[in-house]
Amino acid sequence: xxxxxxxxxxxxxxxxxxxxxxxxxxxxxxxxxxxxxxxxxxxxxxxxxxxxxxxxxxxxxxxxxxxxxxxxxxxxxxxxxxx
Amino acid sequence: xxxxxxxxxxxxxxxxxxxxxxxxxxxxxxxxxxxxxxxxxxxxxxxxxxxxxxxxxxxxxxxxxxxxxxxxxxxxxxxxxxxxxxxxxxxxxxxxxxxxxxxxxxxxxxxxxxxxxxxxxxxxxxxxxxxxxxxxxxxxxxxxxxxxxxxxxxxxxxxxxxxxxxxxxxxxxxxxxxxxxxxxxxxxxxxxxxxxxxxxxxxxxxxxxxxxxxxxxxxxxxxxxxxxxxx
Numbered sequence: 001x002x003x004x005x006x007x008x009x010x011x012x013x014x015x016x017x018x019x020x021x022x023x024x025x026x027x028x029x030x031x032x033x034x035x036x037x038x039x040x041x042x043x044x045x046x047x048x049x050x051x052x053x054x055x056x057x058x059x060x061x062x063x064x065x066x067x068x069x070x071x072x073x074x075x076x077x078x079x080x081x082x083x
Numbered sequence: 084x085x086x087x088x089x090x091x092x093x094x095x096x097x098x099x100x101x102x103x104x105x106x107x108x109x110x111x112x113x114x115x116x117x118x119x120x121x122x123x124x125x126x127x128x129x130x131x132x133x134x135x136x137x138x139x140x141x142x143x144x145x146x147x148x149x150x151x152x153x154x155x156x157x158x159x160x161x162x163x164x165x166x167x168x169x170x171x172x173x174x175x176x177x178x179x180x181x182x183x184x185x186x187x188x189x190x191x192x193x194x195x196x197x198x199x200x201x202x203x204x205x206x207x208x209x210x211x212x213x214x215x216x217x218x219x220x221x222x223x224x225x226x227x228x229x230x231x232x233x234x235x236x237x238x239x240x241x242x243x244x245x246x247x248x249x250x251x252x253x254x255x256x257x258x259x260x261x262x263x264x265x266x267x268x269x270x271x272x273x274x275x276x277x278x279x280x281x282x283x284x285x286x287x288x289x290x291x292x293x294x295x296x297x298x299x300x301x302x303x304x305x306x307x308x309x310x311x312x313x314x
Contacts (some may be wrong), residue, residue, distance in 0.1 A: 011186075015231065016265060018191035066148060069141060069177065071184040072231060 002082040003047055003055040009068050009075050010040035043067060046082065055079055084311050085111040087125035089155070089171075091146045092117075096132035096168065099288040103304055104129075107291055110308050117146070122154040126311045127164045130155070130171030132224070132286060142185065142227040143173030152178045164208040164307050165280045169225055172272070172282030181275055181282045182240060183232035188225070189265025195224040197296070198263055198285055200248040200271050201255050207274045208310035209281045210247055212302040218255040219299035221285040223263055223271075228284040230266035230273075240273055248272035248283055 011017050017038055024037040045062070049055035059077050068075040086104055090097045097114055104112035112129075115122065122128065135146035146152070152174070159165045159180055167175035175181045188194060197220050202213040213219070232240065240246055248271040252261040262269045264284070272283030287300025 016186070016189055016229065018187050018189055018265075022191060066144065067140070069144070069184055071176075071233070072186055 001049060001051065001055075003049055003052065004080055004082050005045045005047065005055065005059045006078040007043040007045060007059060007063060007067055007075060008040050008078075009043070009063075009073050010038060011072055012074055015072060052079055052081065084126045084308070085113055085124060086127040086129060086307075086311075087113055087115045087122055088129045088131055089151060090114050090116050090131075091133070091135035091149070093135045093137055094131050094133035094170070096286065096288060100129050100131050100168070103288045103291045103301065107301065108304055108308055115151070117149050117151045120150050120154050122151070122158055125158065125163070126314070127307055128155055128158055128166070130165070130167040130174050131288075132169030132171055135170055135174065138227070141173075141177065143170055143175075143177040146170075146174045147177035156180060159275070159280050162277065162279050164310055166209060166303070166307065167280075167282040168286055168288065169223075169228070169284055172284055173227065175280060175282045180280050181273060182236050182245075183230055183273070185227050185284070186229045186231050187227050188229050188263070191226070193224070193226040194263050195222070196263070197222045198271070199251050199253050199255075199261065200285060201251040201257070203246045203249055204244045204274075206244060207247060207278045207281060207306075209274070209303050209306050211309065212306040216255065218251060218253065219290075219302075220297040221287055221290045221300045223285045224289075225264070225284055228264040228266065230270040230284075232267065237267060240270075241268075243276060245274050245276065245278070246270055246272075247274050247281055248285070
């Protein structure tokens with residue numbers, strides 16, 4: 001089966017996010033008040049697996065080994081089956 | 084004695100380090116392309132600065148997971164000295180050879196300028212030629228040099244005397260203004276628990292000759308060479 005995983009990587013809460021802070025400030029200049037702006041990266045991974053459980057396991061492993069740095073990041077995985 | 088300087092695609096301070104080791108100090112040094120895996124002929128390793136893999140994913144993340152880094156880890160486990168400079172420091176934290184992580188500067192801009200550093204410990208193979216508390220001038224050039232570690236890691240580094248350098252003002256005081264990137268506790272460089280792996284954001288190879296305005300960085304390489312000679 002073919003699956004697609006959306007992997008979202010963001011900084012752990014409490015960590016400095018200078019890019020987010022700068023964007024928040026720029027939004028203020030344009031007249032938009034926000035409570036917070038946080039940056040995140042999304043990786044879209046297509047992969048083959050026997051079932052959705054295996055697909056999740058593979059992507060989890062990819063996050064732990066490479067895509068996220070557990071010292072500074074949280075990650076979230078959303079999986080869907082591709083037709 | 085031969086010191087190996089690892090080259091990844093995108094390394095760009097490799098030749099400067101080679102020049103300092105070979106021409107300024109006069110020891111054997113060799114560039115090593117990252118596809119090589121046998122590092123047994125080297126007594127020490129430098130992971131130089133640059134933009135390995137274009138800083139894709141995270142600075143240093145992809146280089147850290149190349150097979151040559153397993154060989155560097157092996158060498159470090161044998162107690163041989165390893166220095167990571169700038170991107171090299173990022174590679175060493177990403178590979179787990181050093182604690183913490185280097186994240187985007189607090190003011191998210193590439194900063195390339197001289198900085199003052201205070202030598203926090205002389206009990207490492209890289210700082211033995213300094214005195215504790217020496218204030219030295221070594222430049223930085225980075226956008227992701229903001230040292231971060233969780234509280235317990237940070238106190239471990241402090242308790243075990245693993246902080247090698249801190250950003251200070253010219254009089255040696257740790258101040259917020261002297262911190263160019265928002266690093267916790269103004270940390271500019273740390274060593275591993277066994278002290279034989281050093282990572283630092285400032286570039287000692289750019290402060291190794293009088294003509295460059297400072298020779299303070301040279302003492303780091305000289306300390307390393309002296310350490311290797313004494314083994």
